[in-house]
Amino acid sequence: MTLTRTRPIFPLTAAVVLLSATLVILAVRAQRPADPWTTAQTVQPAELQKELASGKSVPTVLFVGFQRLYDAGHIKGAQYHGTGANPEGLTEIKKWAEPIPRSTNLVIYCGCCPMDHCPNLRPAFVALRQMGFTRLRVLILPSSFAIDWAEKGLPYDRGQ
Numbered sequence: 001m002t003l004t005r006t007r008p009i010f011p012l013t014a015a016v017v018l019l020s021a022t023l024v025i026l027a028v029r030a031q032r033p034a035d036p037w038t039t040a041q042t043v044q045p046a047e048l049q050k051e052l053a054s055g056k057s058v059p060t061v062l063f064v065g066f067q068r069l070y071d072a073g074h075i076k077g078a079q080y081h082g083t084g085a086n087p088e089g090l091t092e093i094k095k096w097a098e099p100i101p102r103s104t105n106l107v108i109y110c111g112c113c114p115m116d117h118c119p120n121l122r123p124a125f126v127a128l129r130q131m132g133f134t135r136l137r138v139l140i141l142p143s144s145f146a147i148d149w150a151e152k153g154l155p156y157d158r159g160q
Contacts, residue, residue, distance in 0.1 A: 036126050043107055043137045049154050052077065057105055059137075064093065064124035065110035065145075073156050075109070075139075075149065084110070084124030093124055094131065102132040109138065111145025 051059055061077060063070045064084040082092030110120040128136050141148040150156055
């Protein structure tokens with residue numbers, strides 16, 4: 001009986017699995033909308049809370065998510081003037097923003113869902129940036145308003 005030497009298939013299988021995983025990751029990233037803001041145009045929850053509590057150069061906070069979520073609870077002092085996900089909401093946001101000085105310290109947020117899937121933030125940010133707001137930032141809520149703000153004990157107004 002002669003033994004024939006066969007090549008191990010493990011390296012080939014590992015390479016195919018690695019290539020497949022890489023392609024899946026790239027496909028998921030390609031489906032995720034690109035963020036129109038830079039890191040410098042963002043603010044973390046604790047940092048925003050400090051700014052709000054300081055009384056100095058307090059930012060104007062605009063909720064750009066869905067009305068029912070604003071009504072359920074929102075950052076103290078946050079305003080609601082439309083939803084960023086639809087043309088009517090963007091028109092309302094722009095109408096509200098029109099008389100505001102472009103140098104206003106303005107923070108927008110949503111928190112309806114994981115931030116990378118949010119339908120509201122990107123259109124609202126782009127619309128306000130196109131209007132010329134120079135101190136526009138996005139509040140980073142990776143999971144949701146409930147998890148990343150309320151459950152962390154940061155103050156908020158309960159809805160109606």
